[in-house]
Amino acid sequence: MSHHDVVVVGTGLAGLTAAVRLAESGARVLVVAKGVGATHLSGGTIDVLGYAPERVERPREALAGLPPEHPYALVGADGIAAAIGWFKERFAAGSLAPYAYSGDVEENVLLPSAIGVARPTAVVPETMAAGDLRRDEPICVVGFRTLKDFHSALLADELGRAGLTARATELELVPEGRRDANSLGLARGLDDPAFRGQVVAQLGSRLRAGERVAFPAVLGIADPHGVWAALEHALGRSVFEVTTLPPSVPGMRVFAVLREALRRAGGTVLLNNVVTGAERSDGRVSALRTRVGLREERRGADWVVLATGGFAAGGIELDSRWTARETALGLPVAGVPGTGEERFRPGYFDDHPIGRAGVAVDRELRPVDAAGERVLENVLVAGATLAGAEPWREKSGDGISLATGYRAAELVLAASRTVVATGRAD
Amino acid sequence: MDVLGPLLMRESLDHCVKCTICETFCPVSNVTPLFPGPKYVGPQAERFRVDGEPSFDSSLDYCSGCGICTQVCPQGVHIAEINTQARAEMKATRGMPLRDRILGRPTLAGRLGTPVAPLANWTLRNRLARLAAERAVGLHRDAPMPRFAGRTFQRWARRHAAPAAARRVAFFHGCGTNYYEPRLGEMTVALLEHNGYRVEIPKQDCCGLPLQSNGLFDDARAYVRRLAKRLAPYAREGVDIVGTSTSCTLMLKREALEILAMGDDADLRAVSGRVFDICEYLLAMHERGELATGFGAIPETVLYHAPCQQQGHGIGKPALDLLALIPELRVVESDATCCGVAGTYGLKREKYDIAMKVGSGLFAQVGESGAREAVCDSETCRWQIERATGVRAVPPVELLHRAAGLP
Numbered sequence: 001m002s003h004h005d006v007v008v009v010g011t012g013l014a015g016l017t018a019a020v021r022l023a024e025s026g027a028r029v030l031v032v033a034k035g036v037g038a039t040h041l042s043g044g045t046i047d048v049l050g051y052a053p054e055r056v057e058r059p060r061e062a063l064a065g066l067p068p069e070h071p072y073a074l075v076g077a078d079g080i081a082a083a084i085g086w087f088k089e090r091f092a093a094g095s096l097a098p099y100a101y102s103g104d105v106e107e108n109v110l111l112p113s114a115i116g117v118a119r120p121t122a123v124v125p126e127t128m129a130a131g132d133l134r135r136d137e138p139i140c141v142v143g144f145r146t147l148k149d150f151h152s153a154l155l156a157d158e159l160g161r162a163g164l165t166a167r168a169t170e171l172e173l174v175p176e177g178r179r180d181a182n183s184l185g186l187a188r189g190l191d192d193p194a195f196r197g198q199v200v201a202q203l204g205s206r207l208r209a210g211e212r213v214a215f216p217a218v219l220g221i222a223d224p225h226g227v228w229a230a231l232e233h234a235l236g237r238s239v240f241e242v243t244t245l246p247p248s249v250p251g252m253r254v255f256a257v258l259r260e261a262l263r264r265a266g267g268t269v270l271l272n273n274v275v276t277g278a279e280r281s282d283g284r285v286s287a288l289r290t291r292v293g294l295r296e297e298r299r300g301a302d303w304v305v306l307a308t309g310g311f312a313a314g315g316i317e318l319d320s321r322w323t324a325r326e327t328a329l330g331l332p333v334a335g336v337p338g339t340g341e342e343r344f345r346p347g348y349f350d351d352h353p354i355g356r357a358g359v360a361v362d363r364e365l366r367p368v369d370a371a372g373e374r375v376l377e378n379v380l381v382a383g384a385t386l387a388g389a390e391p392w393r394e395k396s397g398d399g400i401s402l403a404t405g406y407r408a409a410e411l412v413l414a415a416s417r418t419v420v421a422t423g424r425a426d
Numbered sequence: 427m428d429v430l431g432p433l434l435m436r437e438s439l440d441h442c443v444k445c446t447i448c449e450t451f452c453p454v455s456n457v458t459p460l461f462p463g464p465k466y467v468g469p470q471a472e473r474f475r476v477d478g479e480p481s482f483d484s485s486l487d488y489c490s491g492c493g494i495c496t497q498v499c500p501q502g503v504h505i506a507e508i509n510t511q512a513r514a515e516m517k518a519t520r521g522m523p524l525r526d527r528i529l530g531r532p533t534l535a536g537r538l539g540t541p542v543a544p545l546a547n548w549t550l551r552n553r554l555a556r557l558a559a560e561r562a563v564g565l566h567r568d569a570p571m572p573r574f575a576g577r578t579f580q581r582w583a584r585r586h587a588a589p590a591a592a593r594r595v596a597f598f599h600g601c602g603t604n605y606y607e608p609r610l611g612e613m614t615v616a617l618l619e620h621n622g623y624r625v626e627i628p629k630q631d632c633c634g635l636p637l638q639s640n641g642l643f644d645d646a647r648a649y650v651r652r653l654a655k656r657l658a659p660y661a662r663e664g665v666d667i668v669g670t671s672t673s674c675t676l677m678l679k680r681e682a683l684e685i686l687a688m689g690d691d692a693d694l695r696a697v698s699g700r701v702f703d704i705c706e707y708l709l710a711m712h713e714r715g716e717l718a719t720g721f722g723a724i725p726e727t728v729l730y731h732a733p734c735q736q737q738g739h740g741i742g743k744p745a746l747d748l749l750a751l752i753p754e755l756r757v758v759e760s761d762a763t764c765c766g767v768a769g770t771y772g773l774k775r776e777k778y779d780i781a782m783k784v785g786s787g788l789f790a791q792v793g794e795s796g797a798r799e800a801v802c803d804s805e806t807c808r809w810q811i812e813r814a815t816g817v818r819a820v821p822p823v824e825l826l827h828r829a830a831g832l833p
Contacts, residue, residue, distance in 0.1 A: 035500035042448045247446040272740040292740035293680040
């Protein structure tokens with residue numbers, strides 16, 4: 001059986017954040033996961049709080065109005081700000097530097113979604129910042145005919161309806177050797193100066209004075225800063241990316257930077273390791289059981305950070321009898337409506353009571369039971385597994401994952417320091 | 427517990443949510459439009475494949491079988507396994523090239539080549555002979571070919587006097603060690619004996635993996651059954667089985683059970699639970715405090731590449747932890763996912779260029795690292811790296827053996 005200071009379960013934003021923060025502080029960290037997490041599916045922005053329930057302009061102010069069981073209430077605005085600061089530093093010193101993020105918890109910007117809806121978000125990569133819809137320069141939306149999931153005309157029309165000046169154009173270009181390309185294929189193409197040159201050549205004469213240029217988020221995977229800066233320079237105007245359907249290139253950049261930071265800090269990642277339970281004694285977990293292929297392995301740990309995601313990722317399951325289960329450790333699940341209680345509301349985008357179900361935790365992110373009693377001393381829960389939020393309505397998913405993942409690491413570090421300082425050992 | 431129950435291969439496609447994560451990691455679709463990607467060819471196209479009807483999707487044959495898609499899938503879909511099964515079905519209905527029948531049988535080549543090693547090695551490196559082989563059977567003229575050692579590891583093992591020791595372990599050396607790299611077998615035995623093991627070397631044959639990856643399932647099953655029967659007595663006595671060929675140990679651990687659906691073979695079930703990759707085994711010994719770690723310094727820089735098929739074990743990169751025990755050895759870790767060759771894929775005329783493109787990132791890293799040696803757990807990957815870079819490629823065991831000061 002292996003033994004690590006910390007075993008993190010999950011490779012999404014919450015798990016990777018906790019793992020990198022811990023490994024860079026000298027902890028021996030093992031990350032186990034079923035597969036690669038949701039970073040590849042996220043837009044690559046950190047949405048802290050977009051709706052509460054009205055559109056939020058100043059997240060810090062709106063955070064104060066969240067109910068006490070909301071994960072943000074446990075972390076606090078300063079805790080979120082600290083996590084964001086760390087995240088931005090990680091990129092500044094990361095493997096894709098100088099690719100950088102801007103923004104904070106004080107103010108939201110409004111970026112267009114792929115179908116032209118204004119999307120409030122707080123922390124954005126430099127390649128998206130010029131898309132702020134609060135600015136009034138007209139927009140030329142550039143599409144690639146082969147990128148079937150990004151419709152420049154639809155995006156431009158919707159922006160027009162929202163009162164902006166926008167029009168669309170489409171390029172007939174495919175990276176060499178491809179008949180067809182998804183967003184990643186185009187991003188790899190744009191990393192190549194030759195293909196970029198073709199884009200500039202085809203596009204240059206179509207642009208009008210004063211327009212900024214919207215591209216799908218495909219501006220490079222190996223060197224996004226270089227691709228974006230080169231296009232701004234060549235086109236002589238602001239250029240920005242609009243998030244696409246998966247695979248999300250900006251999301252992949254987040255994964256790449258955090259994964260490489262973890263590798264450099266000596267952390268290990270084991271995929272296809274599905275946590276099926278734990279060995280416990282005295283309210284602590286001493287080892288996790290993981291299913292690896294056809295075998296079961298034991299992974300010893302002083303601390304466990306559980307960041308397996310919610311219903312979508314399989315971190316929490318609900319059966320047809322309305323019994324909810326936290327799949328890795330069997331932790332209590334809070335917020336599941338009981339028999340006779342309202343579970344769903346009629347409208348698709350309504351506030352559904354089941355949406356807030358998850359693992360309830362105390363202020364130190366330890367899981368608690370229905371009576372509010374801590375069930376495990378050395379397990380911390382982070383990210384979408386947590387109860388009390390409805391990220392897709394609030395637009396808070398990335399912010400919760402980042403802030404709670406970071407807080408989990410801080411709590412483990414603080415507790416380990418206390419143990420060392422008092423000479424107490426388990 | 428029937429562990430195969432919840433892991434049924436084809437049925438896992440229903441868990442696919444079309445997130446495309448597998449496609450972003452696929453090394454083959456990244457370099458060629460001939461393979462549209464694991465999601466398209468796997469869980470999507472599989473819905474259109476009907477029992478008894480011909481399969482119409484030839485792009486399936488361009489999957490290299492590296493297995494990375496299955497590794498990264500967050501939903502537990504057995505993408506690579508589904509594709510391997512579907513390809514076998516396709517080749518069964520369309521006819522199997524002679525070349526794939528030959529490549530699938532390394533023991534046959536080994537038996538024929540070993541007694542005439544100088545001639546066989548000369549032929550495999552002769553331009554005209556290789557051009558002829560390319561024309562006749564479609565084996566690419568530049569594809570890496572191993573060198574027959576001219577002796578077998580089994581012959582050495584029969585003469586080797588194993589010292590008495592408290593613990594026993596069985597050694598599954600595979601065809602690569604037997605015919606091409608007998609020295610690797612000798613070093614492995616020396617290292618295990620140095621750590622207090624009596625190494626038993628059962629008579630053994632191919633594990634069937636090359637037949638499986640070339641789609642010859644029935645023939646592969648016959649090999650698996652024969653090998654499992656030879657190894658099962660050890661497993662049943664509680665003796666662990668270690669292997670130096672990381673893809674062949676994976677075959678016994680799970681691929682034969684999953685892909686060839688051999689769950690009813692009691693011998694294989696017994697073996698599957700006891701077989702370990704050599705570095706996995708040594709690291710577990712180290713974690714128990716049982717590994718002799720008095721290693722001497724190796725003041726060198728090496729580049730380590732974890733083969734994709736080793737990643738299928740789900741054990742991470744145990745070689746890195748072991749190499750870190752060697753004083754003064756500087757290990758540069760490659761972040762490349764695949765060297766391209768994927769067993770026999772990169773040897774084929776129509777796939778050689780793709781394999782070289784897949785491996786190009788790794789080959790560049792070998793060059794940039796300034797390493798005198800590349801370290802890699804898999805023999806076919808080592809041959810590919812050596813052929814492409816000119817840098818000597820060695821198994822991790824070789825460095826551990828050297829650092830331990832063993833003869």
